[in-house]
Amino acid sequence: xxxxxxxxxxxxKESVGKLLAARYGDFEKRKGYQKHPNGFDPAVWAExxxxxxxxxxxxxxxxxxxxxxxxxxxxxxxxxxxxxVEPYMASVVLAGAVLKYGDATTLxxxxxxxxxxxxxxxxxxxxxxxxxxxxxxxxADGADYVLEGEKSVVLGGGxxxxxxxxxxxxxxxxxxxxxxxxxxxxxxxxxxxxxxxTQDGHHAAEVSFGSxxxxxxxxxGGVGKxxxxxxxxxxxxxxxxxxxxxxxxxxxxxxxxxxxxxRKQFGVAIASFQALQHRSVDMLVMLEQARSMAIYAAxxxxxxxAVARGHAxxxxxxxxxxxxxxIGQQAIQLHGGIGVTMEYKAGxxxxxxxxxxxxxxxxxxxxxxxxxxGASIAA
Amino acid sequence: xxxxxxxxxxAFRDEIRAFIAAELSPETREKLILGREIxxxxxxxxxxxxxxxxxxxxxxxxxxxxxxxGPMQEYIFLDELQQAPAPSPLQFNCSMVGxxxxxxxxxxxxxxxxxxxxxxxxxxCQGFSEPGAGSDLAGLKTTARREGxxxxxxGQKTWTTLAQYADWIxxxxxxxxxxxxxxxxxxxxxxxxxxxxxxVRPIQLIDGGREVNEVWFDxxxxxxxxxxxxxxxxxxxxxxxxxNERMGIxxxxxxxxxIRRIKELAKIERYGDTQLLDQPWFREKLxxxxxxxxxxxxxxLRVVAEARKRGKHGEVDPNSSILKIKGSELQQATTELxxxxxxxxxxPFTESMDDEDRTNEPPVGPDxxxxxxxxxxxxxKISIYGxxxxxxxxxxxxxxxxx
Numbered sequence: 001x002x003x004x005x006x007x008x009x010x011x012x013k014e015s016v017g018k019l020l021a022a023r024y025g026d027f028e029k030r031k032g033y034q035k036h037p038n039g040f041d042p043a044v045w046a047e048x049x050x051x052x053x054x055x056x057x058x059x060x061x062x063x064x065x066x067x068x069x070x071x072x073x074x075x076x077x078x079x080x081x082x083x084x085v086e087p088y089m090a091s092v093v094l095a096g097a098v099l100k101y102g103d104a105t106t107l108x109x110x111x112x113x114x115x116x117x118x119x120x121x122x123x124x125x126x127x128x129x130x131x132x133x134x135x136x137x138x139x140a141d142g143a144d145y146v147l148e149g150e151k152s153v154v155l156g157g158g159x160x161x162x163x164x165x166x167x168x169x170x171x172x173x174x175x176x177x178x179x180x181x182x183x184x185x186x187x188x189x190x191x192x193x194x195x196x197x198t199q200d201g202h203h204a205a206e207v208s209f210g211s212x213x214x215x216x217x218x219x220x221g222g223v224g225k226x227x228x229x230x231x232x233x234x235x236x237x238x239x240x241x242x243x244x245x246x247x248x249x250x251x252x253x254x255x256x257x258x259x260x261x262x263r264k265q266f267g268v269a270i271a272s273f274q275a276l277q278h279r280s281v282d283m284l285v286m287l288e289q290a291r292s293m294a295i296y297a298a299x300x301x302x303x304x305x306a307v308a309r310g311h312a313x314x315x316x317x318x319x320x321x322x323x324x325x326x327i328g329q330q331a332i333q334l335h336g337g338i339g340v341t342m343e344y345k346a347g348x349x350x351x352x353x354x355x356x357x358x359x360x361x362x363x364x365x366x367x368x369x370x371x372x373x374g375a376s377i378a379a
Numbered sequence: 380x381x382x383x384x385x386x387x388x389x390a391f392r393d394e395i396r397a398f399i400a401a402e403l404s405p406e407t408r409e410k411l412i413l414g415r416e417i418x419x420x421x422x423x424x425x426x427x428x429x430x431x432x433x434x435x436x437x438x439x440x441x442x443x444x445x446x447x448x449g450p451m452q453e454y455i456f457l458d459e460l461q462q463a464p465a466p467s468p469l470q471f472n473c474s475m476v477g478x479x480x481x482x483x484x485x486x487x488x489x490x491x492x493x494x495x496x497x498x499x500x501x502x503x504c505q506g507f508s509e510p511g512a513g514s515d516l517a518g519l520k521t522t523a524r525r526e527g528x529x530x531x532x533x534g535q536k537t538w539t540t541l542a543q544y545a546d547w548i549x550x551x552x553x554x555x556x557x558x559x560x561x562x563x564x565x566x567x568x569x570x571x572x573x574x575x576x577x578x579v580r581p582i583q584l585i586d587g588g589r590e591v592n593e594v595w596f597d598x599x600x601x602x603x604x605x606x607x608x609x610x611x612x613x614x615x616x617x618x619x620x621x622x623n624e625r626m627g628i629x630x631x632x633x634x635x636x637x638i639r640r641i642k643e644l645a646k647i648e649r650y651g652d653t654q655l656l657d658q659p660w661f662r663e664k665l666x667x668x669x670x671x672x673x674x675x676x677x678x679x680l681r682v683v684a685e686a687r688k689r690g691k692h693g694e695v696d697p698n699s700s701i702l703k704i705k706g707s708e709l710q711q712a713t714t715e716l717x718x719x720x721x722x723x724x725x726x727p728f729t730e731s732m733d734d735e736d737r738t739n740e741p742p743v744g745p746d747x748x749x750x751x752x753x754x755x756x757x758x759x760k761i762s763i764y765g766x767x768x769x770x771x772x773x774x775x776x777x778x779x780x781x782x
Contacts (some may be wrong), residue, residue, distance in 0.1 A: 001388070001451065002381045003684045070380050077403040257780050284775060285701050292677035293670075299382050311408060315670045370670075371662035377669035379635035379644075 003295070012056075013074045019051055020082035027345050033085055035081045038159035038195060038255075039203035040086040058100070061335050062108040069236070073243040073298040080247025083348055085157030085201050091117045093154070093240045097233035098164050105257055107162060117185075119160035121151035121207050122230060129361040131166070132176050136209065136212060138167035143216055145169070147182065147190075147209040155359075157205025158195025160186050162309070165209065166230060169223055183218040183227035184209070194277050199353040228306065235313045239297035242320045246294045249287050249292070252349040256280065257332045259346075263336075276334060283327045286291035290323035308324045311375040314366035321363030324353035371375025382677070384455075389454060395434075395459040395501075402428045403465045411464040412449045412640065412751025416588060417542045419502070425466050426499040435468045435479060436497045443481050443493045450686035454627075454679070461632025471503040471540070472496045475620050476549045479567065483608035483616050488569070506536040506570070506594060507548035507617065510631050513538075514770050517561045517614065521596060523568055524554035530606070532599040534578075538764075541553050542579045542592040545572050555611050567613035569605040576600070584760075586753030605698060614637075621766075622695045627708030627762070628765070637713040638669060644747055653721060664719070668712045675705045697778035700771035707761040707768060714755040724748035725755075 005013065023044050024030055033041040056071055058064025065071075072093060079088060091111060095118035099108055110116035127133035136149030147167055154163070163184045171178030184191065190212035195205040221229045233344050257280055260271035270276055293316040300312035328350040330340035339346050357363060370377065382394065423636055430444075431433040438453060439445035446454070460467050468474075477496050480488050495501045512519040520618040521534025532552055542548065550568050558564025570577065576599035581589040608616055642665070645656035682698050689696075718725045725746030742749050762768045778781040 001384060001680055001684060003681050005380065017408045153576045179435055257782075261782070271782050274773075276770045277780070278769070280782070281772040281775045284779065285704060288678050288701055289671065289674040289705065292674045292681065295380065295676055296382065298674065299380060315673055316679070318667075318670050320673050367663055367666055367670075369657070371659055374656070374662065375666065378668060378672040379638040379669065 006069070009070060009074060010069060013078065014052060015051065016075050016078045018079075019047065019053075020078050020084060023034060023047070023306040024082035024084060024213070028082060029322045030085065030348075033221045034201055036104060039197055039201070040159070045086055046114055048086065048088070048150070049112075053088070054114050055112035056305075057092065057096055058108050058112050058242070059105075062105050066109070069298040069301040072236070072240050073294065076240045076243035077247035077250075079247075079293075080244035080352075081251045083201070083248065083345070085203075085354060087117060087119070087203070089237055089240050089244070090119050090156030091160070094120050094233055095162075095164050097236040098181060098220060098229060099183075101232050102226075102229045104183060104218075104220040107183065116161045117156060118158045118162040118164060119154050119156040119205075120164045120166075120230075120233070121154040121157065122166040123152045123154070124150065124165075129365050130174065131234060132179060132227055133174050134166050134168045134179050135173050136167045137164065138169050138180055138182060138214075140216075141213075143220070145180075145182065147184065147212040147214060149209055151207045151209070154193075154205045154207050156203065157193055157207055158203045160205075162351055163191070164220065165208060166226055171197075176227050178224045179226040179230075180223050181220040181229060182214050183220055184212060184214055188212050191345060198355060200355040201348065232306070232311070234360055235309055236301050237316050238313050239294070239301045239360060241292040241356050242290070242297045242316050245320045245324050245353055246287070246291050246292075248349045248353055248356075249290060249324060251325055252331045252346060252353075253283050253287050255346055255349075256283065256334050259335055263377065279334060280332055284328050286323040286326045290320050293319040307373075311373065311377065312371060314361070314370050314375075315377050317361060317366045318363050318370070321357040324357050325363075328353040382680070388451060388455060392455050392459060394464070395456055398432060399459065399465050400436075402432075403463065406462065408467065411466070414754050416590070417466060419541075422466055422469055422544075423499050423502075426468050426472075429468055430498045435499075436473050438474075438688040439477060439493075439497070443477075443489065444497050450683045451499065454683045455695055458605065458632040461627070461630060462634050462636045463482050464475055464633065467627065469499060471505050471545075471549075472499060472501070475505060476569075479549070479607060479616050479620050482619065483567075485604070487604065488607065491656050492569075499613050501546045502541075502544050503543040504545035504572075504594075505550045506539060506548045508538045509535060510537050514767055515524055516617070517565070519551055519553065520551045521550065522556065523550075523566055523601070525554065525603070525689060528603050530566075530601045530603060530775070532568070532570065532596040532601060534596050536594040536596075537582070537591075539594045540590055541580075542572075543589070544580065547571055548577075548594060549607075551613050551617055552611075558611065562614040564611050565609050565613040565617075566723045567607040567616045568601060569607060570596075570758045571702050574599050574601065584603070586757035587728065588753065588757065591700050603765075626701055629675055629679050629702035630710055631652060631679055631706065634668075634706075634709050634713050636719070637710075638672070640722055641665070641713065641716050644717075647745075648720055648722070661719060665716060668709060668716065669706070671712075672709050676710060678702065678705070697774055700766075700774045700778075701770045702763065704762075704768045706776045710761050711755075712757050714751075714758050717751045721745070721748040721751045725752040728752070 055064040056067040060066050060071040069325050139146050152345040165182045167180055169178055169180040192209040193205040198204050260276055261269055263270050297313055297316035300309055303309040331346055332350055335346050338344050410417045427437050436444045437446035437448050441447055480492055509519045523530040525709045548570050550570050551565050553564055554566040555564030576597040579595050580593045582591050583589050648655040651660050682696055704776045727743035
């Protein structure tokens with residue numbers, strides 16, 4: 001049992017923290033990044049590439065640093081603290097993991113080098129959080145597949161050079177078998193998209209595929225074999241989001257405590273009121289519980305047992321969701337009016353935390369999943 | 380980063396597990412599982428077995444029977460006892476008065492008390508709380524007046540757990556009523572319960588049990604050699620004592636054992652046409668508690684890992700207040716789940732859960748149902764004792780958040 005970072009990991013934390021502080025230390029800069037067409041500044045992305053952050057989780061053979069889940073956790077926590085808006089989780093963590101586990105590694109050097117951005121298009125209208133719920137059809141035609149259908153809320157979809165698309169090659173809409181992952185060049189004929197900002201200052205897109213021809217070679221992980229690959233990648237994305245949420249919650253708790261110490265009412269700092277002190281303590285307790293589960297998630301991502309891995313990730317997502325909601329709501333409450341203004345940072349932490357709860361399965365979704373499975377979580 | 384136990388730690392855990400399986404009386408274990416009160420003899424028999432193995436007082440100085448375990452070993456040991464379930468070594472002896480005597484006591488006191496305290500030949504109770512001094516312990520009023528070679532003690536202690544079994548009591552009493560601050564002028568004194576003027580009156584709690592008492596002191600004459608350390612320094616020793624009860628404070632092993640038990644019983648209990656355990660609402664409640672418990676277990680391990688880095692005798696980690704708050708809430712949550720399990724059979728009330736008072740009357744409903752209500756009622760105490768959860772919040776507010 002050991003909760004310490006290695007020397008390399010400490011160095012990583014320090015250097016990522018420094019880079020993000022330089023880019024995000026002044027909150028006005030973030031507002032500037034959001035004005036770019038896809039909601040982030042390509043110059044910052046290029047800096048990430050330069051610093052090796054984009055190549056971190058990939059094998060050395062593919063131009064990466066061979067980092068594992070703990071390294072991803074470190075980066076994501078710093079991004080949470082900084083409220084970074086670049087599609088790191090979408091492209092590097094999620095799409096990267098699909099390519100890794102689907103053994104479709106040709107694109108990885110481009111992603112690792114910052115030359116390409118990939119986005120996973122898996123949500124459809126009505127599919128909610130079920131990865132198996134796929135209607136978008138892929139029909140074999142000679143040496144190609146032809147994709148027909150729509151994908152929704154594709155994270156990083158506006159900037160994406162490539163889409164990883166979940167499509168049905170056989171069976172019915174909700175079957176576990178018969179779902180195939182395709183790597184689709186965003187420039188392919190028939191691909192169209194509508195990008196938009198999300199509540200938390202990130203970006204997503206609605207993407208439609210009208211008779212898009214994709215060569216058989218672009219199948220990821222085998223025809224009909226997409227679900228376990230996507231599920232594993234999504235588990236990595238959830239673990240990464242848990243870490244990001246911890247970074248954001250940590251910063252938000254600190255910010256709130258500082259605010260209470262400086263804000264004066266009735267002639268005293270409002271930090272002197274016990275009701276507010278105890279509320280802050282409850283926020284801290286929720287933060288530490290979340291931190292524990294983010295660590296648990298990161299250390300469970302590589303579990304070879306897919307069922308155990310899924311349970312650990314779901315349990316972590318539930319705790320993070322509950323903690324994020326409590327800390328987010330209380331931080332706004334304790335700040336008072338300034339907390340609900342667009343100019344002040346606290347509200348933006350709250351918005352990001354709220355969106356994290358809604359991504360890849362909300363708290364109720366994961367709680368029900370664990371309950372239905374009768375999972376043994378702690379005993 | 381790694382959440383797994385090392386091979387050595389696993390072997391250590393297995394050794395403890397095997398010892399408990401071989402040595403713990405099945406009757407004692409059964410009582411703990413069913414939530415019946417365990418009697419004096421259960422405690423004494425078990426602690427003597429632990430002591431013979433060298434495990435009753437592992438955290439004491441080595442010359443008085445300690446094992447020099449690290450924080451991780453101490454945690455594994457307590458967790459295994461809690462999960463078995465087995466009684467923990469009597470905390471008044473092993474975590475409270477023993478370490479104080481070993482650290483601050485005279486050589487004569489060490490020789491007289493430590494070995495029998497470890498072996499539970501002497502049963503100690505704690506004379507700290509008073510009717511007007513609960514969370515604000517330093518407000519205590521019991522006095523010890525010096526007369527020649529004796530102290531004369533007058534006053535009243537309360538919430539004295541298991542005083543009915545006790546041979547000796549360690550008392551905080553005011554020896555200098557004129558002291559400038561209320562924390563000054565308090566002394567730590569050992570009193571034989573058989574001394575004339577000591578009387579014990581049981582307090583019945585809402586579950587019907589009588590585990591706590593009032594202890595009255597009326598002109599109780601105690602030889603001065605029973606003063607521990609220096610006169611008027613008792614507050615320091617009391618603070619030291621309270622740092623010793625931190626390691627197992629979250630009692631995660633107990634909650635784990637109860638959740639396993641709840642799952643077993645929820646398979647037996649019917650709900651409509653299914654087992655209770657097949658009900659989605661029940662499973663969701665259970666999963667909610669389990670998730671928080673898993674999180675707390677890792678939080679606990681993080682605190683243990685910090686203690687390991689800091690070395691054994693560092694200051695109390697204020698993060699252990701997080702463990703107290705969350706650990707007590709989760710123990711209480713298991714009592715609510717247990718009431719869900721037994722349903723209407725939570726209603727019948729039996730005056731005493733004490734094994735010796737049981738009659739031949741068969742219980743109403745299943746045997747596991749009788750303790751569900753009483754345990755729910757009784758365990759409200761967990762968020763009150765040992766520094767109420769509100770006091771823990773004050774500690775965190777000051778020590779961690781800097782308010």
